[in-house]
Amino acid sequence: MTDTHSPQTLLEPTAAVAPMTLPALLAEASRRFAGIAAIEENGVVTRYAELPEQVMAVTRGLLARGIEEGDRVAIWAPNCRAWIIAALGIHCAGAVMVPINTRMKGPEAADVLARSGTRLLFLCREFLGVDYPALLQPFRPDSLEGEIILDEPVSIDGRLGWQAFLDEGASVSLERVKARMAAVTPEHVSDLLFTSGTTGKPKGVLSTQGQLLRAFHEYGKVIGLGPGDRYLIVNPFFHAFGYKAGWISCLLAGATILPHAVFDADVVIRRIAEDRISVLPGPPTLYLSMLAHPQLAQTDLSSLRVAVTGAATIPAVLIERMRTDLGFEVVTTAYGLTECGGLATICDPGAPAEVVAATSGRPIAGTEVSIRNAENQLLPAGETGEICLRGFHVMRGYFQDPDATAEAIDAEGWLHTGDVGRLDEQGNLQITDRLKDMFIVGGFNCYPAEIEAVLLQHPAIAQVAVIGVPDERMGEVGCACVVRHANQSLEGPELIAWCRERMANYKVPRMVHFFEALPLNPSNKVAKNDLRTLLAT
Incomplete structure (x- = not known):
């Protein structure tokens, strides 16, 4: 069969240009949104104008510890304010941030630390009854030079407390920090995110600062994120949904970040009312749990405005109930995976309800989606096959694994996702499932x-x-x-x-x-x- 169906591309590039490095984003956000709360946590408010000084204190601490451009620095902690400040400090040092899944056991975390060559680790003292330093200690790799405890101000058991680490940085001049930040380019690797490891050991995915900021600038514009929005981030920061579509998107738009460590329907519903949450993305299970909650009808949900979700197939009734029962004005779906930076397609919130329910929309500007068969041949609209992606957002590769990279990205630059789907006649992506779940x-x-x-x-x-x-x-x-x-x-x-x-x-x-x-x-x-x-x- 001769195929005349070409890959689909989405929305035209936006007029406004996003900062293309994290240091540039930090500077611009502190200027544009100076008086707005950037982060609120347990009654503590950090305004955008205050962010640069706090972030640079972390960067100074990293430089004092000898961290160079391209060095890996990991974070192993639940969603919290210190996670964001530490991550931005790593980015501003030109280093590579390595998030670690909070559910990992000691051997799993040690494997990620060893294979990534991580030099420093920020971690929490305790989360959900787990002592993280004790969990890691028997398996601690020799390559790890130091640990900083985010939730302890002073040093303990040979590990630096958060304040002690910041105090060390006082020996580094502000001029040296600013020079390091100025040297960061869009091509600097921003993060090394490890995949879930469902088909073997997790693989490390390399993405750059320019890729990250370009993609999620588009995301924020599509959902209408802006100053005054209050974003409860339930999705974990170690995942692209919580990190990139979460707090990075807030910094791009001037929204307020409210970190949330563990999803509990009772607590989330209470926080929506008490904290006047307007933005609440999450997987379909989050909204289904809320809709099934016995106190839903008695809860003030009037502040809710934006919901973003994604899954293989979402029933139309869920989209309708999110609008009617939960009161969201904007309900949309998006699709992405770690290997494409977390975002590939997003549905126009103004599209008909059945399109939002049945598809994940069209590719973000500068990217393409192609549906291919087992022989890597392009399939026409309406036919089901493997979803393949190409564009600026595709990973730079798997860390120190050229064979796996070559297997995932073909000679024409198409990333083979392992997801199954089809394109409709309008170019909207309909996800069927994972190949492995079929x-x-x-x-x-x-x-x-x-x-x-x-x-x-x-x-x-x-x-x-x-x-x-x-x-x-x-x-x-x-x-x-x-x-x-x-x-x-x-x-x-x-x-x-x-x-x-x-x-x-x-x-x-x-x-x-x-x-x-x-x-x-x-x-x-x-x-x-x-x-x-x-x-x-």
Whole structure:
């Protein structure tokens, strides 16, 4: 077949130009938004005018410790004000920030530190009952030269306290710091984010400051983020959704950052009312949890304005309920992955509701999306295949892993994402699922997200996840893991019969398991590997 369908590109470049380095962003934000609160945490307000001095104090501390351009400095802590200040200090030193997943165990964190060649580590003393220094100590790599405890002012057990670290930097002149900041270019690597490691050891993804700022300047313009917005960042900072679409986007727009360490529906709903939250992005599970909360009707949600979510297929009813029951004026969807800096496409919030519900929109300016088959041939609109991306936002490569880089990015510059989807006639991306989550029932491909979208239409279902499980006759069959709405009754055979009326037989789950709550990963997405383990025991 001859294909005449060309890759789609999105929105025209915006007129306003974003700063292209983090030091330039810091300077511009402190000037443009001087009197606005940049960060609010536990009653402590840090205004934009105060940020440069606080950040440069961190950069001075790093220089005092001998950190050079390109050196790796890691952060292992929950969402908090100090995380942001430390990260900006690393960026302004021209060093590479390495975020570490707060759910990692000692050996996992040590592996990331060792493979990245991290010289210094900022970490918290305790989070969710875990002593992080003690967790790391038995596995601490020799390459790690020092640790700074973010939530301890003084040094303890051979580790520098936060204030002690800042005090060390007093020996470094302000002129030297400013010279280092001025030397930072858009091509400096901003961060080394490690992938989730679902198909082996996590791989380190290299992105630059220019890529980061260009992409999320576009993001902020699409969602209308601006001064006066109050952004509750529930998504973890170690992930691009919390870091780049989170506090970096706030700095670009002059919005106020309110870090939130652990998602709890009770606490989040209370904070929306008390802190007058206007921006609350998150995965669909966040909004589903809120919608199922018994105190929802009694809570003042009038401040909510912007919601951004993303998943394979989002049911239209969720988008409608986010607008009507939660009161969001702007509801949109976006798609990205670590290897493209966290953002590839975003839906125009002004598009028809069915487009927002069914797609992740079109590529951001300067990027392309292509759908390809297993032979890397371009597919026409409407056909399903692997989502491939090309443009300024594609990673510089996997850290010290040229073979994996060559496998992910082909000779024409296309990043092969491992996600499955299609482009509609307008160039909107419809994500079907992950290649790895697809299961095959009697020779038919089944994409869990498509099945989940149908199941969520059942009035008794609050949340659902579908996984493939082994079956002697069919090879694999679908298993629905269901959380019922409060005070709703539903049994497995009843749900299976309901499904048979609404989907092809091979897609119908053969098993149903009920849960009080589905296991979530730190990004508040359903941890399907945990479900597979639970059901296998």
